[in-house]
Amino acid sequence: MASKATSIDIAYRAGVSQSTVSRALRNSPLVSQETREKIQVIAKELNYKVDKNASNLRAQHSHTLALLICEDPTNDESMINPFFLSMLGSITRATAQQGYDLLVSFQQLSSDWHADYEDSNKADGIILLGYGDYVDYAHKLDKLLAQNTHFVIWGAEHNDKAVLSIGCDNHQGGQIATEHLINCGYQDIAFLGDSSSHSPEFRDRYLGHIDELNKAGLTLSNKKQFAAISTEKSGFEAANALLDSGQSFDAIFAASDLIAIGAINALNKRGIKVPDDIGVIGYDDIPVASYAHPALTTVKQNTKLAGEKIVESLLKLIRGQEVKPLLIPTTIVVRQSCRVE
């Protein structure tokens, strides 16, 4: 087979100039119906596709978005956080729907990911996904900002920086989780998850938890809060620490489903029944949540909507339209890890 057909080949066959071909294929009104059709027929015959590199070079945009998933380096290399996977799915679809391509890349938090997708014109904008210690990469964000790269970051709103963030409302999520536990009759709730500013998502969930507790006239002793990152192992350990601490509790609010599952394991190992003895609520509604035993009651983040909003907003940003950070409300999905009222 000869090399790929170019617009010049088509022009030659159609007996018109190359620029006319270009216009015809883009349905420009500057070319007559008749020649337009003729050209399109020939293009199809030759299986012609416009060369993206040439097109992008000329037009100075790539019609491509880059998705960077920043993983916690403490996490197991081989296992990707299922929540991000779900986001990935929805972002992929949303991107495609807008006629853009998606470049994906997994990054260690430590690596050089300010790495150049937009700089090198490979992407028109960047989506940053990651639970994160935003403090740690503040200077990278600054650099992105300085280069005025178009990007949106998953998570809570930054009060100190002019970054566009889209996220689910972790504070509200913390509240409804707590409300649910209280409604189920639990009174003495422990919290498993890092509540430091190191991990803003967890912190907000924690803060929502506290607020709701207060609203109900309850308080959380900080002795009942144990740090954990979003892995089953960490949840297991945190629950054991809680158990070993001798603190009383009748329910656990886990800052993520993986933590919740780990905690349930720890509980079960000591013969404690969920939800009869202790109620457990998780966060994220990852796929395994419904398969856990007992099936996990949890706070669901609407990843489909989130993905759509993320790409929609990023595209607006790229086009210079006005965009505001967005907080998407969460919902409770009730399963079997909390006793019914």
Add this chain to the structure above:
Amino acid sequence: MASKATSIDIAYRAGVSQSTVSRALRNSPLVSQETREKIQVIAKELNYKVDKNASNLRAQHSHTLALLICEDPTNDESMINPFFLSMLGSITRATAQQGYDLLVSFQQLSSDWHADYEDSNKADGIILLGYGDYVDYAHKLDKLLAQNTHFVIWGAEHNDKAVLSIGCDNHQGGQIATEHLINCGYQDIAFLGDSSSHSPEFRDRYLGHIDELNKAGLTLSNKKQFAAISTEKSGFEAANALLDSGQSFDAIFAASDLIAIGAINALNKRGIKVPDDIGVIGYDDIPVASYAHPALTTVKQNTKLAGEKIVESLLKLIRGQEVKPLLIPTTIVVRQSCRVE
């Protein structure tokens, strides 16, 4: 901020020609150590990145691979097969490791996915991922072949076409699953999963199953084989059909974990205990397998290795090196859904 720096800007500042800049940045031996360093320093200062579009256009390759995940259209839109997600993770990493970028796209089987990634020079090669009815898209494969696109497809070897396939050995997987069941003392095994040529992976698993059965002097009545696609729902239904058929059986070999989980649900609903009454073995070792109740004994496909091999092979293909289809052996992971011997 001014617009992005180009190699010409650097040339100007360094007092050399633009081509020298290009060479210096690619560490060409044609430029002296001294000027090379000077240029690289300036490039860093200006935060210069070579424009990929220009570079790719000129060099006629994109240093990008495209991954097409073809989903079963009967599947739920929002849920991506977890096995593919796992592959995606490993392919992403392998691609990055080779210095390539990855474009990902989810495709309905029905859509026009011969859609042009390589034609339009967006990618140097394509990875096709999907359980599949390859019959159905045979003509698309042909088209890909005709355009001599570089691509590798996940799955079993095609005997009729010259396509490069990398896959796990489904026949061998079917054998070891069956062997394990027999070793656990099960004698009367039902098979849940489409065994038609419509679904080559399942078919091979089925064939391996039969072979191993025969080796042990057992036979499978085709009355004990019920079609199912890879969803929990389908597994649930198939198990019910099996149950309703009145056939005897003491174990189920499910062609995928999702089917196995659905089947276990169906069994449980009728008060049948797994593994005491009936043993169940799955296939894939998706993340939820270990969280299912009972935790699923299953056949694990080495996705990490598979991902690496896929991109490695595709790259070889692109470079014109010789490549052969590859079948990766599977392993059993023993959990609690089969009784111990």
Add this chain to the structure above:
DNA sequence: AATTTCATCACCAACGTTTACTTTGAATAG
């Protein structure tokens, strides 16, 4: 009949690289 208008299209200059092909000038050889 001369002029304006207008729809179509052709022409050509970018876009930012890479690379084959000079050119330059200094060092070495004869």
Add this chain to the structure above:
DNA sequence: CTATTCAAAGTAAACGTTGGTGATGAAATT
């Protein structure tokens, strides 16, 4: 003192588009 060689750098031609500017001729206006 000229001829040869060679490393280092410059020149310019692609790569395949897109889009601004200008031609062309037919229809419409005066």
